[in-house]
Amino acid sequence: MTKIFRERLHGTAHWWRRALAWSGHERHTALLIGKSALAATLAWFVAHHLMQAQSPAFAPFSAVLVMQTTVYQSVLHSLRYTGAVVVGVAVQTALALTLGPGWPAFALVALVTLGIGRWAKLGSQGAQVPTAAFFAFATFVAAEPGDRLAQLGQIVLLVLIGCATATAVHLALVPPMRHRSAEFGIGILARAFAGLLADATSALREEERGEERTGRLDHTDALIAQARADLRTAQESVSFNPRRYLRGHRGHTSFDGYATVLEALVRTLYQMASLHRSLDQWHEEHERHGDGAFLRNYARFLDALQEFAQVLGDLDEDRLPGQARRLGRLAEEAGELRHALAEEAVRQGLPLADPSRPYGVLVVEATRLWEECRRASDALRQWVES
Known part of the structure; x- marks a missing residue:
């Protein structure tokens, strides 16, 4: 076990030496991890400390999910992810308000959102349609009747905060030119x-x-x-x-x-x-x-x-x-x-x-x-x- 641990430690040290010495895959990966952590922290601070949201984890989760290798991919994933969440929450809200918060409504929400999630335009974010709908349904059931719509709207707002934070961090901190x-x-x-x-x-x-x-x-x-x-x-x-617009680039x-x-x-x-x-x-x-x-x-x-x-x-x-x-x-x-x-x-x-x-x-x-x-x-x- 000690030998295996030393080998893994040596491999990790070598990985970090390459990241520090050479502008390659290791450095890009390290920067992406650092920017993801920073975006998640800022999103959590806004959601939990400033907004005092009931489900603040939506914001950092969204920030990490949409942080991609390039700014273009981050923007594209942000748009698709936000669209998927909005669709999932909207479908859940319409069906839950119509049928009530019972299991028949949940079954219909699952059926409809899983079908929408197959839409090619959403790409890899299609799976977020039913995921958002399920979380929204849980929020709908747990919230007081007069507070349900506000709670569902807050979910969408938290997702927007997370996506905006990730994009801003990506733009501000060494956006890669690959x-x-x-x-x-x-x-x-x-x-x-x-x-x-x-x-x-x-x-x-x-x-x-x-x-x-x-x-x-x-x-x-x-x-x-x-x-x-x-x-x-x-x-x-x-x-x-x-x-690309900086002088001397x-x-x-x-x-x-x-x-x-x-x-x-x-x-x-x-x-x-x-x-x-x-x-x-x-x-x-x-x-x-x-x-x-x-x-x-x-x-x-x-x-x-x-x-x-x-x-x-x-x-x-x-x-x-x-x-x-x-x-x-x-x-x-x-x-x-x-x-x-x-x-x-x-x-x-x-x-x-x-x-x-x-x-x-x-x-x-x-x-x-x-x-x-x-x-x-x-x-x-x-x-x-x-």
Whole structure:
């Protein structure tokens, strides 16, 4: 037990050292925890000490619930959560006043609010419709008949106080500009692309690593989803964020260039999957002969793309102009190798039109991969220049 405790203590200390030293996930998490605690405390103070509300916990609970990674998400969750609470309380009030505070009214409240909670517009806050209705019903039953409407109105007011407090704290204390999230998402896909390129060159040089290659392909969809989520977080971090207007702020207010690069990488991953399937089928069904020069040229072309992917995998806005220029040069070099590859295939008289042989597919995929890399390079260059 002592050893386990020491290991956990060491892990916690390491986590906090990273949070203090590096502006990454740990620091963002620590800031979010601190801001949530502060918002909850302020909301409790207003509800309990200033308002002397009978159910003050609604305010800090609401503040913590709507505190999200970005200001945009906090505002969105606040609106949805407030809407869900208002709907739940309104439905409960209407049915309880009509049918009385008995169990038939509660059953009907549960049925109606659970159905409303499925409304897609409420998103993840849909579950708060029945939750608010149940708390409101309990308040309705416990309150004196002449005080019921005031108590129900107070619930809505406390929710508004909690949401407003959380949003104000989020805006006032270091609202995050998550530019690095976009770069992290691109890095995820670029490194996956580089790995698939390395596996393909090994296959072409008869150095098989089939299990590793299959593992990379199996995780492609999950990596794409993660990268798109990271880009979306970066885009949302700009909305409603006052830091974008501060003098001296160097961050981007648009991520169009990164978005273009990310989608180009998505297409390259799908193209690499097609290329790998062709290579695997070819190895199983055919013997190679007379195509050594073509395959060596193809491997060199993939090596050039791998170097391009490695630069994308280390994308950094502080070094972006230089990286954009280097990516442009690498794209040009890959284009020259692709052109030489196509000429070599024609010179050797390889059966490009034979669907049972991979040569035609390899040439087509080479063109598509190069076009996506050039598109990514051009997008970054134009974005930097603008």
